[in-house]
Amino acid sequence: MKVSRLYTEADFAIADRVVEFAARRGVKPAQIALAWLLAQPGVTAPIIGASKLSHLDEAVAALDLTLDADELTFLAERYRPHAIRGHA
Numbered sequence: 001m002k003v004s005r006l007y008t009e010a011d012f013a014i015a016d017r018v019v020e021f022a023a024r025r026g027v028k029p030a031q032i033a034l035a036w037l038l039a040q041p042g043v044t045a046p047i048i049g050a051s052k053l054s055h056l057d058e059a060v061a062a063l064d065l066t067l068d069a070d071e072l073t074f075l076a077e078r079y080r081p082h083a084i085r086g087h088a
Contacts, residue, residue: 010080014078018075027062028058030058034059036076039072
C-alpha cells in the first residue's frame with residue numbers, strides 16, 4: 001500500500017492506470033493525462049509546466065492524441081472525489 005500525506009490510494013491507482021495505458025499507446029503518461037484533460041468539457045487552455053524543451057514537445061504531441069469514450073472511462077473510473085490535500 002502506498003502512503004502519502006498528499007495523495008489517496010485511489011490517486012495512486014489512477015496514476016498506475018495512466019502509466020499502463022500510456023505504455024499500451026507508446027506515449028508518455030503525461031501525454032495521456034493531458035489528452036484526457038483536453039477531452040473534459042470546459043477545459044480550453046490547460047496550464048502545463050515544462051522545465052525542458054522535451055517536456056514542451058511531449059505536451060504539444062498530446063494534442064494529436066484522441067481518446068474515445070471507452071478510453072476516457074477506463075482512465076477515470078478509479079477516481080474517487082476527495083478534499084484537496086496540502087496547500088490549498
